Amino acid sequence: MTARLEQLRRCHFAVDLGAARTRVYVKGAGLVVDQPSAAAVNTRTGALIAVGELAERMKGRTPSYIRVVRPVSGGTVVDIDMAQRMLRHLLGDRIRRTLRRRPGLRAAACTPHDADPLAQRATIETLVGLGARRVELVDTLIAAAVGCGLPVERPEATMILVCGAATTQVAVLSLGSIVTAERMSVGGDAVDHAIVQHLRHQHELMLPSQSVRPLQLALSGNGLTPHGPESTEIHGRDVATGLPRSVKVDTAAVRHAIQTPLTAVLDGIGKVLRGCPPDLVADLVDRGIMMVGGSALLPGLDQMLRQATGMPVHIAERPDVCAVQGLGAMLEGKIAPLALNPLAT
Structure with a gap:
């Protein structure tokens, strides 16, 4: 963790800038x-038309002169100016006025594990542009572990899997620090892309981007598992004619299509476990893996990890907001720092 707890307690608001969603926590007011x-x-004019939910609904439905952009990719700000404009509108005038009244306004923000200095600098400059005099950075893995109630400060191993839209991060934590961790460039978007490509190649059907997640839910009986429904009917656009068409999709074929991105997640978990001390790995036999992040709700993902690792796999109560709740x-000041008093000689 790059910021000490004493510094974080002086912060007035916290931001979790994710590739899929942006969340802001204000001290004393909550999320x-x-x-x-x-x-x-x-x-044509550079004017901002919409942000948040409205902008998301406009994706793929706008005329040529309106473009829906995402200023954040993989937890990293790629367009500082647009990220600042988006945050200003999401916060609204009332919240911004409240924050501006705070003397020496301080902010905290999540950053992906092993984020390079340029990515950290982009996050800091984004919040400085909102009026923050000082910005404290916290590793997303630590914040998410705190937010889902894991005892990260104890000398015991806890394993957390942060399933984001663009990246997946996995780590073993002990004594309030990261022992080993890996970040994979696959996430919920990669799974969505694999499903879209499967339908295009096997059924010559183009699926609207906003219909991918409902399709995943439609495929869930017991999730994307062998115990789920054998097939389901979906609607899309024919690749050749451009006309609307319905097809019956075999769920077994969909499960096979998403194996590639999910295999990368399994490889990352294996690498973390191989780099972890044996004593901590022994702790994980009973504790297992805690899944957080919006993509943790992908039907059947927890069962697949359980079968592949032989370890218990749990999903946090509200996995999508764990990181910002941890911040x-x-x-x-709800987290007590671990006190290690030196022994007197």
């Missing part, structure tokens, strides 16, 4: 923003 990380821009707990 005030939970919106998609999307903005609709008029390319909020640190801001509110």
